Amino acid sequence: MADLNNLLSPFFLNDKEVRKVIELLFFSYRDFTSGPDKILEKLNFGRAHHRVIYFVGKKNHITIKELLGVLQITKQSLSRVLNQLVNEKFIIVSTGFDKRTKKLSLTEKGKKLENELSTIQINKIRGVINEFSEEDINGFKQILYEMIEVDNKKTFQEIND
Amino acid sequence: MADLNNLLSPFFLNDKEVRKVIELLFFSYRDFTSGPDKILEKLNFGRAHHRVIYFVGKKNHITIKELLGVLQITKQSLSRVLNQLVNEKFIIVSTGFDKRTKKLSLTEKGKKLENELSTIQINKIRGVINEFSEEDINGFKQILYEMIEVDNKKTFQEIND
DNA sequence: TAATTAAGTCAATATGGCTGACCTAAATAA
DNA sequence: TTATTTAGGTCAGCCATATTGACTTAATTA
Numbered sequence: 001m002a003d004l005n006n007l008l009s010p011f012f013l014n015d016k017e018v019r020k021v022i023e024l025l026f027f028s029y030r031d032f033t034s035g036p037d038k039i040l041e042k043l044n045f046g047r048a049h050h051r052v053i054y055f056v057g058k059k060n061h062i063t064i065k066e067l068l069g070v071l072q073i074t075k076q077s078l079s080r081v082l083n084q085l086v087n088e089k090f091i092i093v094s095t096g097f098d099k100r101t102k103k104l105s106l107t108e109k110g111k112k113l114e115n116e117l118s119t120i121q122i123n124k125i126r127g128v129i130n131e132f133s134e135e136d137i138n139g140f141k142q143i144l145y146e147m148i149e150v151d152n153k154k155t156f157q158e159i160n161d
Numbered sequence: 162m163a164d165l166n167n168l169l170s171p172f173f174l175n176d177k178e179v180r181k182v183i184e185l186l187f188f189s190y191r192d193f194t195s196g197p198d199k200i201l202e203k204l205n206f207g208r209a210h211h212r213v214i215y216f217v218g219k220k221n222h223i224t225i226k227e228l229l230g231v232l233q234i235t236k237q238s239l240s241r242v243l244n245q246l247v248n249e250k251f252i253i254v255s256t257g258f259d260k261r262t263k264k265l266s267l268t269e270k271g272k273k274l275e276n277e278l279s280t281i282q283i284n285k286i287r288g289v290i291n292e293f294s295e296e297d298i299n300g301f302k303q304i305l306y307e308m309i310e311v312d313n314k315k316t317f318q319e320i321n322d
Numbered sequence: 323t324a325a326t327t328a329a330g331t332c333a334a335t336a337t338g339g340c341t342g343a344c345c346t347a348a349a350t351a352a
Numbered sequence: 353t354t355a356t357t358t359a360g361g362t363c364a365g366c367c368a369t370a371t372t373g374a375c376t377t378a379a380t381t382a
Contacts, residue, residue: 011295018283019219020321021290021302026212027317028308029190030233046337051187058180064360072191077339079361100348100359122179128307129182132300134172139297140304141182146289147189156188160181207368225329238370240330261328261379 035120043088043113048073048081050117053106056091057114059159061103063096070155085110196281204249204274209234209242211278214267217252218275220320222264224257231316246271 013021036050043049055070056062064082068075082104085091090110094103106114129137148156174182197211204210216231217223225243229236243265246252251271255264267275290298309317 010291011293011298013287013290013298015283018286019279021286021305022215022279022282023219023317023320024302024305024309025190025193027313028305029186031310031313032186032308034310044336048338054183058184065358073338074340075360076341076362080338096359098349098359102360118180118183121183122176124308125179125182126174128304129174130171131307132172132304135296136300136304137172137174139293139300141185143289143293143297143301144182144185144189146292147193147285148185149192149195152188152192156184159184205367209369226327234369235371236329237331237372241369257328259328259380263329 032121032124035124036117039117039120045084046081048077049085052078052081052085053090053110053114054118055159056104057106057111057118060105061094061096063101063103065101067104070159193282193285196285197278200278200281206245207242209238210246213239213242213246214251214271214275215279216320217265218267218272218279221266222255222257224262224264226262228265231320 033047037047040046040050051071052067055067059066064075064078068078071078082091086093089107090113092105092107094105095101096103129140132140145153145156194208198208201207201211212232213228216228220227225236225239229239232239243252247254250268251274253266253268255266256262257264290301293301306314306317
């Protein structure tokens with residue numbers, strides 16, 4: 001009977017309940033980014049710098065084009081932020097096999113910052129999901145994944161090859 | 162034995178897996194806000210306007226101070242956005258019982274826009290969670306809630322009285 | 323009456339996006 | 353081989369959203 005109920009009409013949240021989810025996303029995402037924001041501020045960096053550092057750390061030798069695909073900003077926007085990171089020696093650039101391309105890597109200084117920023121978010125997530133079951137955590141990840149648009153799901157898969 | 166395993170050592174995600182969660186949050190939040198962003202653009206509004214409209218819609222007669230508490234921005238930042246919304250007749254202002262305070266409300270025009278924006282996000286969430294069990298959805302909400310800082314949990318509770 | 327509170331305003335600054343126009347060098351297709 | 357496409361860069365200007373600091377007004381509360 002319990003299964004039947006679920007088969008015939010999936011669990012339904014009314015508008016009021018769905019709005020709570022909207023708010024949970026807003027509040028949780030803001031607090032999720034606030035930790036790194038404080039560290040970045042001291043370096044006169046912003047969240048844009050964090051994203052670049054994160055994804056260069058994620059995929060060593062990532063090209064400008066790939067990075068633009070992940071971040072979905074214009075190259076002019078990326079350029080300003082990336083040049084700062086290169087000038088301040090958080091990132092080094094080398095030439096690819098295809099000599100038109102450039103490969104980005106974190107320097108030791110960059111790795112140190114990446115680690116500092118990511119550790120905050122990793123610990124935050126770990127602290128939270130520690131209290132939940134494997135099923136809850138898998139459900140959480142799956143729901144977030146399904147909220148991503150099709151094209152960006154591909155991007156997510158690609159950076160996790 | 163299965164329970165014992167869970168009791169002794171809770172389900173553990175290694176750094177690589179937690180990093181996937183970081184990315185899922187980044188991608189999903191970006192796509193979550195992209196729908197409304199397109200509509201707002203036509204009106205020469207941004208996400209800041211959306212937030213104001215959302216929370217005024219959520220709590221009719223909200224005061225400036227309360228709104229500042231929810232949004233956590235400076236009153237100078239709020240002022241610019243709010244004045245635009247008032248000038249363009251999406252929001253009306255009245256005086257509170259305490260005559261120092263102001264009470265904000267959506268006009269019919271404001272309600273229409275609020276509905277248009279929220280419907281996109283409500284449908285998106287509903288479309289996703291439709292595929293999941295009640296347990297998964299509750300887990301999802303609880304995990305998001307636990308990611309919120311203590312003080313902001315209070316704010317979340319307050320706006321949902 | 324004095325202090326506090328809610329709200330507003332002026333000015334300057336920083337960040338992070340955008341568009342448009344234009345350029346170079348390298349790879350690839352005709 | 354020439355033409356086209358691709359990867360990347362750059363200059364200029366614009367807009368949105370946030371900040372800090374200083375100051376004001378009016379109303380409430382101590």
